[in-house]
Amino acid sequence: MVERENTRTDDVPLDDKAKRMRDLLSSFYNPDHSSAPKAPSNYENLDAIDSTSFDPDHYMNLLVQQSNLEGLLRRHVEMAAEIKNLDTDLQMLVYENYNKFISATDAIKWMKSNIVGMEANMEQLLDKIMSVQSRSDGVNTSLFEKREHIEKLHRTRNLLRKVQFIYDLPARLAKCIKSEAYADAVKFYIGAMPIFKAYGDSSFQDCKRASEEAVIILVKNLQGKLFSDSESIQARAEAAVLLKQLDFPVDSLQARLLEKLEQSLGDLQLKTVGIENILRESNDPSKQGKAFESIPNTGHEVSVHGFAEAIRAYRVIFPDSESQLIKLAQNLVIKHFEMIEQCVKRRISSANFLGALRTIWTDVLLMDEVLSEAALPDFSLEAGQVTVKKYVASTFTYLLQDISDALLKVNVSPKEAAEEHPLQVALEASKKTVLQGSMDLLLDFRQLLDDNLGLLVKLREFIADWVQEGFQDFFRALDDRFLILSGRKNSTSQDQGFSDGALGEKVLVGTVLEITASFSGGGVQGDENGHAFVSGEICQIFRSVSETLLHHYINMRTQRVSTLLRKRFTTPNWVKHKEPREVHMFVDLFVQELRAVQSEVKQILPEGLIRKHHRSDSNGSGNSSRSNALLDDKMSRSNTQKARSQLLETHLAKLFKQKVEIFTKVEYTQESVETTIVKLCLKSLQEFVRLKTFNRSGFQQIQLDVQFLRTILKENIEVEEAIDFLLDEVIVAASERCLDPVPLENPILEKLVQVKLAKSKERSK
């Protein structure tokens, strides 16, 4: 403890001292507190002298045991010094306490002497207050009556003033009306209303009547103001509000105003109709542009402006009437589009159409400014879609009509038009119609697409789509139309003879071919324009159509020859045929038919490559007949041999001969069509021969006819293997069906053929 004391006194000796003092003091005043330091165990804190549980004996023993003498002595000195300190401290404390106690006693003494005189003063104060209160009560009661009176007088005065106001009301209203201070007038009247309601029937009757009259005038004036277009919108709106305040049935007013608007709408439409008429009249392309710029600027735009203004006013006046207005505006747009649709039905150029659309769009924009809630642009977009679609559709229909008209005209005219190449003319005409028409159409739509009109910009993609669709449908329809036309030709041809039908047919074939050809090119062009054409599909359709038409044509031609052959083979009695003297005239007819085909085909179909080559060969006309003769000679010999041969032999021959493909696919060349027709006719000839039975002369007649035919054919068309083969086959068939197949001697055959050739040459000269 001493050690600790020492070490501590070095740092904070005073504080420690004071603290210890305080502790001691507090333990003195608070005995319970002493129990707290009991906790430390006896063994551990032997030197805790300050605690209450301090055991001096034990401490002594421990000290004696632990320390040496020197330590004990030093301990003793320390202890003695401590005890001395404590004694002085205690003395100091006692002294201070005593001092404080004395001063407190002094203060109490002084207080006691001061309090004694207070009570008397208080009682005095109470008395005074009491007297003041009684006095004020007296004053109050004395003034009460007078105050009541004054208040009553005041009320009366107010009442009187109000009465005065009501009596003055009519005059005031009149004055207000005169000075057009309608708002004040309405305020006054409304102010007076409750009174009129309460007393209007009795005391203020006259007054009420007078003011009501004034109000009626007021209302009339207000209405006038509302309907007069010259007033400012603000004034009109105010008027409407005032009228509403006056409980006037505003709805009917609104309706009337709406009617007026509708009327003006009607006027507007009348005007636009006028414009459309002008548009239509100015179909002259040079004037078109001008017409568009000038006309809308004058009449139409002004009226639309007026309408827009009116709507704006109306909206201000009747803020809650949007739905009606929207309906109205939409009506306007609808009517516009209807008008265009009607025009579209009557076929207008795209420029016209564009102009009309533009007019509408400007109108719509104008109205949109005024009435944005109506979503007019969207609305008109929808309507515009429908219209543009219809326009596209109708354009295509017209084009289709044009083309079929052109075709029909062609079908009718050739008889009268004694031109040299009626087919070619017809073909050109129809081709031109189709190509030119579709080209124009594309240009037109191009124009539509290029225009920067807001409406169209939005619709651009749609338009492109529609145009594509339209083209496809158009070509499909065209295809159908061709088929129908060809079908009709087919049926009529049977009654009237074939040439007309065949002619028309031919034109169709040519046209279709041209379209097919131009279309493969056109598809690419379309792509450039941003039209993803399904040109492949259409090409395919057209190709198949042209194929059908070509077959129609070939059929028709072969049918003619067939009837010719049928007559030839059914009429004579072949078993009793006389010796052949000359080539039968059916060959002439056959050749004539062939020539007709040739001339028709030449006009329309392109030449094949092979033909050119052949021509240059045979154009050295001098030797051609000779070489032909030589060939014929060889042929005829082989024929006669064949004719003589037995069936088995022919079978064998056929076996070794390569099977000749007689019926190959028809191509779109002159040669292909010609040879196909010839082959079909020869096959028919063979079939007819097979159905008959011949005597020797009959067989020889056939032989002669075939021989001559062979010569003629060689001169005229490119004779391919199949034709040769078929000619042989005819002779074989005849020999098979002959009771006595002895062929004509070759020289005789040759001579007869030459005679016939000379004769036909002579005739042609």
Add this chain to the structure above:
Amino acid sequence: MQGGSSGIGYGLKYQARCISDVKADTDHTSFLTGTLSLREENEVHLIRLSSGGTELICEGLFSHPNEIWDLASCPFDQRIFSTVFSTGESYGAAIWQIPELYGQLNSPQLERIASLDAHARKINCVLWWPSGRHDKLISIDDENLFLWTLDCSKKTAQVQSKQSSGMLHYLSGGAWDPHDINAVATTCESSVQFWDLRTMKKTNAVERAHIRNANYDMKNNHILVTAEDESGIHIWDLRKPKSPVKELPGHTHWTWAVSCNPEYDGLILSAGTDSTVNLWLAPTSAEEEATSESIAEPPAQRADPLLNSYSDYEDSVYGLAWSSREPWMFASLSYDGRVVVESVRPFLSRR
């Protein structure tokens, strides 16, 4: 289309035009065919399809006095058939009976039951009623229609009635309605005429030029199929004779013969002079409502009715016959005397 060597072939010695299914033979699939040779000895062949269906066996070979232009097997007696023949200058028609025990004889002779010798003109065909036993026969020549009463046991044939087709109508052939014992169709140059055999009066006509062949649909009443030289095949509903129910393109050259399958609806065979046989599927019953606009309708929209084209022939095909015993088999005969029996089974499964 591939020619298909699937067919079973059989060669006649000479050229031939006609083949007929032996309908009365219920045990075998057999056909009768006769040759057409002006100067040689003509033959009638009885051909039978072997039980394995892989071979054609000649079951009987009979000499026939003249070249055969038409041959029809009796639908109720397999040994009886009719032929129309020509000597080159004159025509005749006869009913023949195949002799019994023909297998044992070396050169069996056909027994002529009756001669239909009332004709003065070129005879075109002899018709049996296709649906069963009936004692009447029809023969058609260029101008007349004869109805015969045939008595096989007494071996007589008598003309029961006769009707001229009228001026300028050259008859070319005919067909007996399998659904109506009294109705016969005859073809002539410009039309198909329909006759009532009780009154021998014309009842109806379809105006159409150049009809080669006509065939009644065995399954559907009122349906007649015609083949024309140039314009293909037409299917007619006889209640609406104005316009055909359906058109099929036919052949590259003439369509010579048509035959409706006796069992499968809408299955039609046609033979043409372009050396092909075409198999068509053209059901009529389901689309009767679509007939009016059939012309306007683009043909590309419909499915191709052509199921197959058999082109493995060397010459024009004139003879065509379905087997009634195995209705998926048919026999075709080309002019060079080749019989080909084919099965249409592979195409039936497609339906």
